[in-house]
Amino acid sequence: MLSSVAAPSALLPGASPVPVHEASAERDRQWWRSSVIYQIYPRSFRDLHGDGIGDLPGITAEIPALAELDIDAIWLSPFYKSPQKDAGYDVADYCSVDPIFGTLEDFDALVATAKKHGIRVIVDLVPNHCSDQHALFQAALAAPENSPARDMFIFRDGTGENGENPPNNWQSHFGGPAWTRITNPDGTPGQWYLHLFDSTQPDFNWDNPAVHQEFERILRFWLDRGVGGFRVDVAHALIKKSGLPDWGGRADGASIEGFPGHEAPMFGQAGIHDIYRSWRKILEDYDGDRVLCAEATIDPLDRLTDWVRSDEMHQAFNFAYLHHPWDAGDLRSTIEASLKAFDKVGAPTTWVLSNHDVVRHVSRFGLTGGHARSGDGLGPEDNQPDHVLGQARARAASLLMLGLPGGVYLYQGEELGLPDHTALDHGHRQDPTFHRTNGERLGRDGCRVPLPWTADAPSFGFSSTGKAWLPQPEEWRGLARNLQALEPASTLSLYRTALRLRRELSLGHGSLAWWPEYDAEGVVAFLNNGVLVVMNMGTSSVELPAGELLVSSAPEAGRDGFLAPDTAVWLRLA
Structure with missing residues (x-):
């Protein structure tokens, strides 16, 4: 009203x-320039199988509820066949669905249902690394050194008298060395393989044309099934600097004094852009204006725009905006710098406040005493957020974000005002970051807890059996979707109203x-x-x-x- x-x-x-920033009527036809894309973390969205893990049929069942948010697309985090060592980002088969999520037929049904509601389905593509259970890596382990099978990945001899030390000093994002030594079939110590993430996630060798061919096949497989595009995981990491030199900066390549991010040898190498130019051409072979979005942790913003030039990606995540503090001057500067940088290459800016890798913005904005922990999660021993303050600020920040021109990404549950589960018992944690650092870093489980759908149902309606792969905090009962749908002042009602007005008033295409x-x-x-x-x-x-x-x-x-x-x-x- x-x-x-x-x-x-x-x-x-x-x-x-x-x-x-000035609007451009010429570009209004391209849906992704003003899009609202809703991220679904499949294992935590809705469970119809009753095993405590969300699944594709659960997503399909709730497409009508998502349509009420006036979104343009959903983005699915990985649902491929996987040992689930890193919640599906360790892919064992890029062209199949893991049984815990369903089948390819379930995926097709999801795409068809979403299409009926005017919603595109974007899938997560993980091209930097795969699972150590992938057939290609298993073949590499069984093959001799310098063989074509080994060359699909980054194998190197170790240093030291007997090769007992890693080839360089690179560190894993999840803690510890970025190298693991294999054992040869005869039982002797072998070469080392690179994994910028978990040891079960070997990096592909993108200097090898065969890797390019494999991923072009994968792209076409999903495009043929009707996907609306791809969110590309760690899009800046595929090519490594020749010679793999040592690096004294941060493992994630973020700039620190003496080690600017643009010098990190494992990120942002020039050859990456040729890969995405070739992918853009593949997408343009298909109708429906399919899109590529880069998850590229690059600073400063002027460098990030290299990923969204007119013949490369369509969008790139704006992490500078995601991480802005509760400060008006800082926020204004970030918005202005973002618009000016992306305008220079004719690309839309994207805005995002939460995702599956960061503390939800309700909790971030409720932290009045700071966050002392160096990791990426909040636990029961940490300074706890002020929930009331965090809710107020998060609602305000969301409303401002939805008023900006460009594209918006929403993370499942933010429309309910969900905070992180900051009191999660450590015995339930599954993030490899927690285990690789012996608990020094908590990891991301707190923002990945299954959603509350119905206040008085087992597991708040997430699963009919009451099972949930991570426990939900009791205080989420009052945030359940069925209660908020009836309350005009709820966070869900705020999102519905703002998203409807955003479309009606063409704010995404605005100035x-x-x-x-x-x-x-x-x-x-x-x-x-x-x-x-x-x-x-x-x-x-x-x-x-x-x-x-x-x-x-x-x-x-x-x-x-x-x-x-x-x-x-x-x-x-x-």
């Missing part, structure tokens, strides 16, 4: 919006101009297609200009002509 704001102050005399009167007040405010988006990140209320209140992050926000701290509104100006 639209309501009017009392008429407070107008724009300051002489002040005018400051343009940053952005800063609203200058708030520059020094801890407020982020911009004009997009006639809608003023205002978020108060400061400590005191601010006066709003006259206008029609379209949607607010809190029930009373903006209704008296003032905007309280930690809230946001959309106004149609008078």
Whole structure:
């Protein structure tokens, strides 16, 4: 229901919006430039098999609920055949469905059902590494050194008198060395293989044309089944610098003093771009405007845009935005830098606040005392978030994000306002990061807990048997979807309203101009297609200009002509 704001102050005399990003009518036809894509983590979405692990039929059953969010596509995290050492990112067969998730027929049914509701299905592609159970790696282990089978992966002799030391000093993202030594068929110590992640995830050798051919086959397999595109995992890591030199910086390639990320020898090598140019050509052989999205952890933003030039990827995740602190100046700078950088190459900017690898933004924004742990999760021994504060800020941040021009990625459960499970008992943890670091890093299990669908059902409706591969916190009962669907002030209702208005008002295809009167007040405010988006990140209320209140992050926000701290509104100006 639209309501009017009392008429407070107008724009300051002489002040005018400051343009940053202009809309382009010529590009409006390309759906991915303004898309809303909803990430599904299959094992935690909905379980119809009753084994405690979400499955493809469970996703298909809830497509109508997702359609109510006015999304353009769903992105499925890996569902391929896998030993599940890293929740499916260790792929044993790229062209089959793991039985825990269903069958290829289930996948086809999912695509067909989604299509009926106007929703595309994007799948996760993991080209940097596979499972050590993959047939190609098993063949490499059985083959002699310097054989074609070995050359599909990165095998090297060790250093030291008897090759007892790794070939270089690279470290795994999950902790420990990035190299593992094999044992030859005759029982003698053999070569070492590279794995930037878990030891069960050997890296492919992308210097080998046979690897290129294999993945082109995989792309066409899924395109032929009707997928709308691919989210490419660790898209910046495929090619390694010749000679594999030592690296003294971070394992993930993020810049630190003395070791800028652009010098990391395992990331961002120039040859990667030829791979994606060839993939783009494959996608263009198919109708329906299929897309490629890069998960590329690259800084600064000007370097990230190399992945989304006109003949490469369509989108790249904006991690600078995902990690922004609760600070108005920092957020404004990140938004402006993002738009300007991506505009230079004619690509849309993407916005995201949560995913399966980070602490959910409800919990992040509720941390008032900082996060001392160096890892990527929160546990019961850590400073606990202020849930009420986190909810308020997360709702405001989500509303602001949905008002930005460009593409948006949502992570399952954020429309319910789910926090991380920060009290998860360590005995339940399955993330390889936790085990490889002996608990020093908690890993990502806290943001991957199964969703609550029905408050009074076993496992909150996730599974009819009450099983769940990770336990759900009791406080999630009040956040169950069935309760929120009936509550006009719920987070689910906020998302539904904002996403509907975003489409109706063409905000994704819009422009952005800063609203200058708030520059020094801890407020982020911009004009997009006639809608003023205002978020108060400061400590005191601010006066709003006259206008029609379209949607607010809190029930009373903006209704008296003032905007309280930690809230946001959309106004149609008078």
